[in-house]
Amino acid sequence: MPGRNPCRRLLIVILPLLLFTCCEDDKPAPGPQRPKDVVLAAEDTDPGTDTADFARIKQQGSLRVLIPGDEESFLPRAGSPASQDRQAAREFAVRHGLEIRFILVDRRDRLIPMLLEGRGDVIAAQLTVTEERAERIAFTRPTATVEEILVAARGAADVPKTTAELAGREVHVRQSSSFADTLRALAAEEAPGPMIVAVDERLDTESLVFRVSEGAIPLTVADSNLLDAIETYNDRVQRLFPIARGRQLAWAVRPDNPQLKAALDAFLVEHAMTGHTQRRFVHDLDGIKTWGEIRVLTRNNAVNYFLHRGQQRGFEYELAKLLADDLGLRLAMVVPPSRDQLIPWLLEGRGDVIAASLTVTPEREKQIAFSRPYLFVEELIVGRKGGPGIASRAELKQHPIHVRRSSNYYQTLKAMEAELGPLQIVEAPETLETEELIARVAAGEIPFTAADSHIVKLELTYRDDIEVALALTAAADSEALMDLTRGSKQIALAVRPDNPKLKARLDAFVKKIYRGVEYNVARKRYFDNPKRIAQAKSERTGAGGRLSPYDELIKKYSARYEFDWRLMTALCFQESRFDPRARSWVGAQGLFQVMPATGKAMGFTRLEDPEIGIHAGIRYLHGLLKKLDPKIEFRHRVRFAMAGYNAGIGHVADARRLARQLGRDPDKWFNHVADMMPLLQKPKYYRKARHGYCRGSEPKKYVSEIQNRYDNYVKIVKK
Numbered sequence: 056m057p058g059r060n061p062c063r064r065l066l067i068v069i070l071p072l073l074l075f076t077c078c079e080d081d082k083p084a085p086g087p088q089r090p091k092d093v094v095l096a097a098e099d100t101d102p103g104t105d106t107a108d109f110a111r112i113k114q115q116g117s118l119r120v121l122i123p124g125d126e127e128s129f130l131p132r133a134g135s136p137a138s139q140d141r142q143a144a145r146e147f148a149v150r151h152g153l154e155i156r157f158i159l160v161d162r163r164d165r166l167i168p169m170l171l172e173g174r175g176d177v178i179a180a181q182l183t184v185t186e187e188r189a190e191r192i193a194f195t196r197p198t199a200t201v202e203e204i205l206v207a208a209r210g211a212a213d214v215p216k217t218t219a220e221l222a223g224r225e226v227h228v229r230q231s232s233s234f235a236d237t238l239r240a241l242a243a244e245e246a247p248g249p250m251i252v253a254v255d256e257r258l259d260t261e262s263l264v265f266r267v268s269e270g271a272i273p274l275t276v277a278d279s280n281l282l283d284a285i286e287t288y289n290d291r292v293q294r295l296f297p298i299a300r301g302r303q304l305a306w307a308v309r310p311d312n313p314q315l316k317a318a319l320d321a322f323l324v325e326h327a328m329t330g331h332t333q334r335r336f337v338h339d340l341d342g343i344k345t346w347g348e349i350r351v352l353t354r355n356n357a358v359n360y361f362l363h364r365g366q367q368r369g370f371e372y373e374l375a376k377l378l379a380d381d382l383g384l385r386l387a388m389v390v391p392p393s394r395d396q397l398i399p400w401l402l403e404g405r406g407d408v409i410a411a412s413l414t415v416t417p418e419r420e421k422q423i424a425f426s427r428p429y430l431f432v433e434e435l436i437v438g439r440k441g442g443p444g445i446a447s448r449a450e451l452k453q454h455p456i457h458v459r460r461s462s463n464y465y466q467t468l469k470a471m472e473a474e475l476g477p478l479q480i481v482e483a484p485e486t487l488e489t490e491e492l493i494a495r496v497a498a499g500e501i502p503f504t505a506a507d508s509h510i511v512k513l514e515l516t517y518r519d520d521i522e523v524a525l526a527l528t529a530a531a532d533s534e535a536l537m538d539l540t541r542g543s544k545q546i547a548l549a550v551r552p553d554n555p556k557l558k559a560r561l562d563a564f565v566k567k568i569y570r571g572v573e574y575n576v577a578r579k580r581y582f583d584n585p586k587r588i589a590q591a592k593s594e595r596t597g598a599g600g601r602l603s604p605y606d607e608l609i610k611k612y613s614a615r616y617e618f619d620w621r622l623m624t625a626l627c628f629q630e631s632r633f634d635p636r637a638r639s640w641v642g643a644q645g646l647f648q649v650m651p652a653t654g655k656a657m658g659f660t661r662l663e664d665p666e667i668g669i670h671a672g673i674r675y676l677h678g679l680l681k682k683l684d685p686k687i688e689f690r691h692r693v694r695f696a697m698a699g700y701n702a703g704i705g706h707v708a709d710a711r712r713l714a715r716q717l718g719r720d721p722d723k724w725f726n727h728v729a730d731m732m733p734l735l736q737k738p739k740y741y742r743k744a745r746h747g748y749c750r751g752s753e754p755k756k757y758v759s760e761i762q763n764r765y766d767n768y769v770k771i772v773k774k
Contacts, residue, residue, distance in 0.1 A: 104173035109314035112176060118153045120144045121175035123163050123259060135261075135284040136181050140198070140306075144179040147322050150773055162256040164231035167192055170309060177319065178307040181278060183233035193316050194305040196323045196617055200688045201304060202279040202297040203237055208268050209293040215274075218298060226274045227252045227263060234276040237299045261285060268292050278304065301686025317614035324619035327690040329766050335404035340556035343407055347726050348385040351375040352397050352406035355390055355771060356488040358510055358581065359411050367767060370581040371410040374429065377573060378408070378548075381564050385725075385759055390770045393485035395461035398422055401551060408561070409549040412507065414463040424552045426561035428545035429569060430578075432507040434467055438524035439496050445503070445524045448475065455479040457492055457501045463544070464505035467527055490514060497521050508542060512582050602768055603633050605646065608669045616677040621772060623673055625765040626697065629757065630672070635665045647672020679704055687722045694724035697761055698732065698754040705746035706754070709735060713744070729755045 112118060122141065141157070148155040158175050160166050166178050170192060184194050205226070207214045215221050218241055228234040230253040238251050252272075254263065263275040264282070268291035276298060277285070286292060306323070308316050336342065343349055353360045353371050360369035372388065379386035389406045391397055397409050401423060414432070415425045436445060436456065445451060451468075452475055458464040460482045468480050483492055483504070492504040493511075497520040506514075511523060528543045548565070550557050568574040602624045603609070609627065613620035630648040631637040643650050645668025654662050657678075659671040679696040682704055687695070699707045710731040711721040719727040732751030734740045741748040 105176075106173040106309060106311065107176075108312045109318050112315065113151060113153065116152075116154055117156055118144075118148050118151075118177070119156045119158055119175040121158050121160055121166055121169055121178045121180070123166060123180050124159055124161065136199070136278075136280050136304075140179045140181065143198075143323075143326060144177075147319065150322065151318070163229055163259075164256045167307070170307060173309075176308065176312070176315060180306070181281065181304045182307055183278075184303040184305050185233055185236060187236075188307075191310075192307040193310045193312070194307050195316060195319045196327070197303040197305045197689050198323060198326075199278075199280050199304045200686060201302050203234055203276050203299040203302055204279050204282055204297050205295040206264055206267055206275050206277050206282065207273065207293045207295055208270055209291050211270075211273070211293065214293070214295055217296070221250055221298075222247055224250060224274060225252045225272075226250050226276060227254050227266075227272045228276055229254055229256050229258065231256060232260075232276075233302065234298075238276070241298060264292060265289065278302070280304075301684070303685060313614075317617070320617045321613070321619040321621075324617075324622060324689075324693075325769055327688075328619070328622060328693060328762070329769050337402075337404040337551060337553070339554040340560055343557065344382070344384065348387050349375075349379050349382060349408065350387045350389050350406040351378070352389045352391065352400055352409045353411045354394055354397070354488060356490050358490070358513055360388060360390070367764065370577055371412060373577040374548075374568075374574070375408070375410045377568055378410075378561070378564055381567075382560070386763060388763075388767055388770075390767075394459060394488070395485040398549075401549065407550065407554075407557065412509070412546055413549055414507065415545040415547050416463050416466055418466055419463075419549070422552075423549045424554070424558050425545075426548040426550070426558060427565040427569075428547045429565050429574075430509055430546040431540055431542035432509050432544050432546060433542045434464055434527040434544060435506055435508055435511050435523050436503055436525040436527060437493055437496055437506050437511060437521055438503050439499055440520050440522045442499075443502065448525070448527075451475060451478055451525070453479075454503055455481045455501070457481045457483045457495070457504045459483050459485050459487065461485060462489075462505070463507075464527070468505070471527075493521060507544070507546070509546075509582055516583070602772055603627065605633065605665055605669060608666050609673075612670050612673045616673050618673065618677070619765075621768040622693075622761075622765045623669075623676075625761045625768055626676070626700070627669070627672070628764060629761050635663055635668060644668070645671070647675070649675060676700055691722055691724050694758050694762070695728070697758050698724070698729075701757040702732070702749055702751070702754040703746065706732070706735060706744075706749040706751065709741075709744040709746050709749070710751065713740060724758065729758065 107115070122137070124137070144157075145155055158169075160169055166180065166182075167188065169175055170178055178192075181199070182188070182194070184197065188194070205215070205221075215224055221241060226238055228238065228251060230251075235251055235253070242250050260275070260277050260281055263272070264277050264285055266272045267275050268289055279297075282292070282294065306319060308319065336346075338346070353369075353375070355361055356369075358369065359371040360367070367388070375388065376386055389400070391400045391405075394411075397411055397413070398419070400406055401409055409423070412430070413419070413425075415428065419425075436451070438444065443454070445454060448471070451471070456468060456479060458468065458480065465480065465482075468478055472478055481501075489504070489506045489510050492501070493506060493514055495501045496504050497518065503524060505527065511521075514521060548561050550561065602621065605627070606620070606624070609623050610620040613623045627633065627646050630643075631646045633646065635646050637646070637648065638644055639648055641650070644654075645662035646665055647668055649659070649662050649668065649671045651662065653675060654660065654671045657671060657674055659667050662668045662671060676696055679699045680692055683692045683695055685692075695707050695711075696704075707728070710728045713731040713734060714721040714728050717731070719731065721728060732749065732755045735744055735749040735751040
């Protein structure tokens with residue numbers, strides 16, 4: 056063991072600070088509690104031994120994450136697989152309110168022994184799933200599916216072109232790596248002769264690739280995802296050919312920690328299935344159409360967007376849905392963590408359009424481009440009924456007004472100070488919605504807030520403990536205050552200024568729908584229907600972390616079959632709208648609409664019983680997933696399985712064959728196999744398909760709706 060080094064100890068102390076001040080790309084996403092990284096050098100510090108499962112880990116409040124490397128490698132290049140693993144581990148810890156302790160293990164062959172000894176709780180690294188390892192540790196759901204690529208220096212002479220030509224070649228890899236296992240198998244089957252040169256277990260693959268690119272060693276092997284990251288900064292690397300395909304990478308826990316494994320599985324499924332919602336691009340309309348999806352930024356509240364009995368609702372959501380249908384695109388709702396992030400997220404490319412009751416103001420027009428308006432409102436001061444009144448604008452100076460700094464009300468009040476002098480403007484948290492501030496006014500917690508008239512109109516349809524204290528903007532009379540076609544302030548959709556084609560299309564869209572039936576029905580539904588609003592307020596999905604009446608049962612069987620329970624809840628809603636007595640026209644029964652014959656084959660008979668129906672449905676989907684090639688990336692396998700759940704796995708296989716024939720990727724769902732499914736309705740294609748005719752437009756829509764619902768369940772319920 057090396058002697059203790061005071062400089063190393065100093066690094067251990069200051070490294071967490073460096074992590075958060077010098078590596079912005081490696082910070083955790085905003086959350087309720089950011090954990091503090093405590094980095095332990097395994098050779099210097101004893102992290103203790105504890106083999107507790109997740110319940111006790113949460114009681115203790117700390118998650119110990121084993122990762123390969125030393126202090127110098129702890130800050131990996133942004134975008135690298137190691138960086139992504141560490142970021143994901145932080146997000147998992149934040150999600151569960153845990154402090155995270157990264158434990159650095161400088162020898163790769165010590166990762167699994169240290170886990171089993173109880174010196175860490177999880178290995179969050181790019182571990183290849185192998186049979187030998189699976190006998191010792193429990194792997195999570197895969198984090199990636201990769202190829203193992205033989206690597207040489209660019210321009211190197213006499214490089215092997217096939218596995219047979221590897222005979223007698225020196226390939227430098229760690230003895231404990233899966234690459235060594237692959238090479239040994241090739242040596243026995245295809246390329247006899249000495250091949251493997253064992254290197255120091257402290258060397259990571261990236262270092263070995265660098266040595267190859269410098270000509271220090273002739274050949275090594277790297278996972279394709281790591282090689283993708285390396286090639287962004289090292290152009291002296293040459294890919295030769297894969298020596299293994301469809302290798303799955305995963306995290307690992309002890310076999311006797313099923314609770315931790317279930318929690319990690321659910322989290323990693325979420326990451327895999329919702330990764331598309333995190334991508335950033337700033338394309339105009341043509342690029343958006345190429346991708347096939349319009350991303351709409353909004354906020355969760357009673358006006359904009361919420362879930363009701365498992366369904367997506369909200370005036371702005373319905374407007375966004377009309378827009379997506381008009382464009383012929385999938386709709387993805389994107390919810391930033393606070394209201395002041397709407398415009399930054401749009402400009403960063405995290406969304407394409409803002410539909411969040413955004414008022415047109417000169418300050419905002421300096422940053423974003425607004426469409427034609429679709430609502431006209433007034434800005435009102437709201438007080439508690441029976442509380443102190445405000446007789447005139449001059450009296451505003453006498454009362455604190457609580458508003459968000461990013462709101463249009465704040466801008467209006469600041470502008471009024473030129474006329475009235477300083478006002479008592481109290482900045483409210485950006486995470487609070489206007490309806491929440493109104494609720495605080497009603498409860499007597501704050502004296503006044505400001506709100507747009509359409510929000511006040513909605514609130515007044517179900518509550519009688521607030522009143523309009525003053526109109527900040529001009530209106531002829533009290534009736535005019537609530538007329539959403541005559542207000543002096545405009546509410547519009549917003550896009551990036553450099554997206555003129557999208558803005559023009561939005562202008563045309565608003566002009567078309569403004570006098571249309573669907574738009575006006577939606578407007579009346581949300582602003583003129585007190586019974587509906589009161590019911591929706593009381594039944595909003597996600598309250599208290601619940602999605603359905605059957606959450607606990609769905610969680611139980613989702614954990615058993617390694618699914619995220621929120622994904623299974625989205626599937627359950629799609630099948631039965633949470634009605635255990637539901638029956639389809641073909642005889643499918645229960646919450647997951649399992650056919651009686653299918654249920655009987657799995658040992659289930661009373662499918663109308665909620666627990667039996669849930670167990671049968673989740674088990675059936677799990678069986679479909681197992682039938683698919685594990686080399687397919689997990690998120691696409693899940694989508695194929697869901698399409699098979701709806702239409703039959705044989706039709707999905709036909710669509711994959713068709714994708715291959717027509718130049719699409721048979722291993723991807725959206726924009727590839729999904730687009731092939733409707734072709735199976737046409738004689739030209741289904742007559743040559745093994746499983747014949749299929750109403751392929753249905754599974755295409757089915758998977759898209761489940762994915763969209765799941766995306767939004769994840770935003771509302773975080774565990």
